[in-house]
Amino acid sequence: MNVEMALAESKKVLSSKRQAHVERVTEEALQLAKLYHADQEQVGIAAALHDYAKEFDKAFLTKTIESSVHLPKDLLLFNEELLHGPAGAELIRRKFNIEEKNILHSIRYHTTGRARMSLEEKIVFLADYIEPGRDFPAVYKVRELATEDLNEACRYSLRETIQFLMSKNQLIYPDTFHAYNELTKK
Numbered sequence: 423m424n425v426e427m428a429l430a431e432s433k434k435v436l437s438s439k440r441q442a443h444v445e446r447v448t449e450e451a452l453q454l455a456k457l458y459h460a461d462q463e464q465v466g467i468a469a470a471l472h473d474y475a476k477e478f479d480k481a482f483l484t485k486t487i488e489s490s491v492h493l494p495k496d497l498l499l500f501n502e503e504l505l506h507g508p509a510g511a512e513l514i515r516r517k518f519n520i521e522e523k524n525i526l527h528s529i530r531y532h533t534t535g536r537a538r539m540s541l542e543e544k545i546v547f548l549a550d551y552i553e554p555g556r557d558f559p560a561v562y563k564v565r566e567l568a569t570e571d572l573n574e575a576c577r578y579s580l581r582e583t584i585q586f587l588m589s590k591n592q593l594i595y596p597d598t599f600h601a602y603n604e605l606t607k608k
């Protein structure tokens with residue numbers, strides 16, 4: 423698997439609109455990988471496959487998580503939006519025999535974040551948040567931070583996400599709090 427192959431695989435299962443998002447995320451992630459001397463290949467493959475499961479139906483995502491020995495089942499008690507990351511990582515492991523933790527974790531945690539994210543995980547998480555197609559108030563600040571301080575950019579986006587979810591009376595998956603707390607302590 424390489425970045426081109428990963429993009430071709432995501433193209434097979436995504437609408438053209440979402441594939442365009444995936445391509446922008448991949449480009450953004452590769453730029454950040456260069457800036458922060460991260461593993462280009464791992465970042466590129468993870469970014470290209472991060473939304474692989476985004477358009478599969480809820481029943482299939484649920485079945486994938488239920489049948490996985492790697493994934494916690496409490497995911498099923500939270501917002502449906504959280505399922506495609508973990509389920510996607512599991513499907514990619516099964517389908518493409520990818521065992522590289524950095525790739526799988528970058529995909530698994532791209533929506534929630536987690537404490538102790540690797541450099542590559544942080545880059546994929548941020549690239550998804552700031553890709554050029556995004557347009558909401560916090561994105562301008564996070565784009566600026568992303569080129570100056572990767573940890574602060576992650577912390578700020580996590581803070582925004584938590585505040586946004588709370589304002590909508592939505593549940594917040596604990597990993598998001600753990601990621602925010604860890605980066606705020608630093």
Ligand SMILES: [Fe+2]
Pocket residue numbers: 472473476506507532533
């Ligand atoms: Fe996603």
Ligand SMILES: [Fe+2]
Pocket residue numbers: 443447472473550
């Ligand atoms: Fe995405």
